[in-house]
Amino acid sequence: MSSRLTSVIPDDSDGEGDSDHDKEMRKQCPSCQEDYDSDYAGRCTGKECYEKANVTQEELKREIEYLKAKVAFLRFWSPLDHQNRSSGPCFTDIVLVASDDGGGPSVPVPAHKAFLVSRSPVFKAMLENEMEESRSGIIKISDVSFDVLHAFVNYLYTAKAYLDEQMAYDLLIMAEKYQVKHLKAYCEKFLVSKLKWKNSVKSYTFARYHNAKRVLDAALSLIIDNMAKLTKKKEYKELVKNDPHLVVEIYEAYLAKQINTAAQKVSFYQNCY
Amino acid sequence: MSSRLTSVIPDDSDGEGDSDHDKEMRKQCPSCQEDYDSDYAGRCTGKECYEKANVTQEELKREIEYLKAKVAFLRFWSPLDHQNRSSGPCFTDIVLVASDDGGGPSVPVPAHKAFLVSRSPVFKAMLENEMEESRSGIIKISDVSFDVLHAFVNYLYTAKAYLDEQMAYDLLIMAEKYQVKHLKAYCEKFLVSKLKWKNSVKSYTFARYHNAKRVLDAALSLIIDNMAKLTKKKEYKELVKNDPHLVVEIYEAYLAKQINTAAQKVSFYQNCY
Known part of the structure; x- marks a missing residue:
């Protein structure tokens, strides 16, 4: 390609040429002065340095636009959406089948091995x-409906x-099972945003069983x-009956706070x- | 999966249940009050609305952290890096070969058809x-070295x-040829940041031949x-000799400014x- 370039672009052979070959990815943080690898609009990714640097609102907005464009570029089409939209092949090499789909014939969810391996250590193994x-x-994925499996695979491609x-x-359980941390955090964030008194015991119980620390802390605090x-809640009485050790943990947390x-x-x- | 959940989570059958089934993706913009689909930390993606809404620096920083995590999740491993790092297969189904690689045997760059199709309309066709x-x-990719082809394929996976x-x-030319807009914009941004008097004619000439409007405007302005x-520059004299119509365009722009x-x-x- 260089030969093609030199035919069009005058050479810098008169000594004015830019010979330092700066590498874009090595930059110096404006705050800590350390060299770093970054592609985020020229800012060190270290959170502390990032906060110490005196960035303006405009710079932050530019960084957001830059990151949004990057997300849009990196986001993949889901093979199921591709089937609906395009007549071309989508080169899938594996299918996932939900085994808990109401007894009817299971609709396979097509996917790419490379994608599953990239997103989940369990699929990788x-x-x-x-x-x-x-x-x-x-x-074959047990204990999951087609809708949940479809949403799960879709998330692996599109976030x-x-x-x-x-x-x-349901997705948090899938994320836990297949170790997709980003999806788990996404679901936890949503569940915390939906936390209220009426679903607090349900949320607490779920979080306790599925290692969802963010939901657990928020629900227990509430x-x-x-x-x-x-003690007036129906879910409390059911919890005493089914999982008394979880009730004990609530009382222990209450006592510690007192x-x-x-x-x-x-x-x-x-x-x- | 629902059956598994109900065994652990008390049911909301006492009437306190959350029956509205809010969909996370339908939200109302705090500025324009329109419903919108968004996953960007609860903000309308319309730029105007975004700017009108009175967002704090903290909110912007949280959005940046959220987007960075999403980029990290969506970023794929490059098949070549995978070969170096892992003993497992990476399920590639195609190779790209640089045809301009110094006469020696060309090293193939492995890739996935699904990825190439997703990133480039040319590969898709x-x-x-x-x-x-x-x-x-x-x-077979003509007029390109192995290093450039490797960097190009790597960008398709990792941005x-x-x-x-x-x-x-070189990457801008590849991006133009295979219509990878995000890579083209990435290279243009870099080239504008490196623009100085000594490379201004080279940059102008390149931009004019490769439809790089952002570089063209910046170089012409300089x-x-x-x-x-x-007229004292060596590149100017070469340009007069090789591409006089480009010199005419510089004078026309100068005259228009005058x-x-x-x-x-x-x-x-x-x-x-």
């Missing part, structure tokens, strides 16, 4: 080690999901702030007198 | 229509490139601001008296 799924080209509360629960109402508050009061009065 | 390349599994000026020129020095400046002066004096 499964497909790179020539297990049954890799040979047959079929991955987008249309969530309601139930879908967020519950122990409203302990007087707790002790902490009492200790703070003692400390306050000791400082006053 | 080539591979979806069962042309020779699709049948043979080999795409990252290590640029110096020559690499930016040249006509320094017309007195232009006329415009003169008209503004007349208008200024007319307003004064």
